[in-house]
Amino acid sequence: MTPGITTFAVRRVSDIKTCFELFMPLSLKRVIIGMTNLEGQKVYGDKWNDLDEECLDAYIGLLLLAGVYRSCNEATESLWDASTGRNIFRATMSLQTFQIISRVLRFDNRDTRARSDKLSPIRDLWEKWVQLLPLMFNPGPEVTVDERLVPFRGKCPFRQYMPSKPGKYGIKIWAACDAKTSYAWNLQIYTGKAASGIPEKNQGKRVVLDMTTGLQGHNITCDNFFTSYELGQELLRRKLTMVGTVKKxxxxxxxxxSQVKGRAPLSSKFAFTDTTTVVSYCPKKNRSVVLMSTLHKDAAVSSGSDRKPTIILDYNKNKGGVDNLDKLTATYTCQRMTRRWPMVVFYNMIDVSAYNAFVLWTHIDQGWNSTKKYKRRIFLEELGNSLIRAHIERRERVPRDPEAAALVRQLRSPPSTPSTPQRPSTPASSSASTASTPTTTATVTTPTRPPDSKRKRCQVCPASKDRKTSTSCFTCKKYLCKEHSKSVTFCHTCI
Structure with missing residues (x-):
């Protein structure tokens, strides 16, 4: 297994939008559209207008843009408000349309739902989506297996309480991620105890074996919930190694x-078998940490002042793959306030899909915004804008708000020159050279020059400043520089 993006994915990516659509293809969208239209007809009857692909893309695009603006805890009404919101939301669809879609969005037919299956409201969509993850990216030699918690405090038959997590209550998801990039390679929702009520034995072993199915030649890093001698031997039979902390x-x-009394600080004890190494490290007096490894075969210790064993150094290096995924997806999450747990799972699917798409895009075009430290924010903003563009261009009614209306007219008018130059792709491997050159999608908030306009001095700046611009006010036609244009087409006096 060659680490990095697969040839299957490279051949299907031409821009940022198609990169995201690898994880949200038309087959998945048809499931959502069909079940949502069925629910909409039940709730609204003849008044319901069928959801289509462009409308669903626009809905997902607005969710992503709300995440870019870090508005997950902001009321939806304020996003559409003329004073506190943003023009792009009002330009895409009305607040009522967005709320109606959120109200009726469904992923299965509730009339034929299997009552015995706790995950039945979204199982079909979830399983089809999870099957796509390993097709696009091969993890590196280090893979992390850990648990995630998607925060949710509403009614859910398998809601978990985990005091060590920031959200404490939510939906637990087992995850296997590439330790270097945090690419989500495999996911599994934990639905709680079986119907019989008997707790599962050796759950940690079963989870690791399920999460690593299909891998060979990798090292698995996990914590003390999963690590055991029996698991290490089973992974060796599958040509996998293991490094993890162990319960004492x-x-x-x-x-x-297990003994810690009388041991000197910064000392290490090793125990060996033919296939396994165990080390007990004492960081301070009467404290110790125990790790087990089937990868290391000797008693190597670092030359630093802490004299940590190599096993601990490798564990610390690779243990954060899943935790880093949680941190990154939570930074620009598209989660919205909801009482329905299937919507929470769907929002998390969008977050993970957007992050995985970002990992693929940075592997295909390695020079894309390489000097900027906020590349992922730029990626999400361009992705959201590309998803909503088609829906804005086909709107029958222009919004009443003048700024939103001006934005709609600007997008509908064809620009004379492309607003974003094409960048040549730098493939991550030799197989990527066969793909078409990816180009970045233009951001909708970038002002474009009218075909017949000329560059003139800003008519608001004092005479001492010689600022030339091609942007003019939509109402009074004054030429405005970037400092004096409050939006893309309005000056401060006409707003």
């Missing part, structure tokens, strides 16, 4: 490993 009460550990 495990019966397979030697008694000398």
């Amino acid at each position: 009460n495990k019966p397979e550990l030697p008694a000398e490993i």
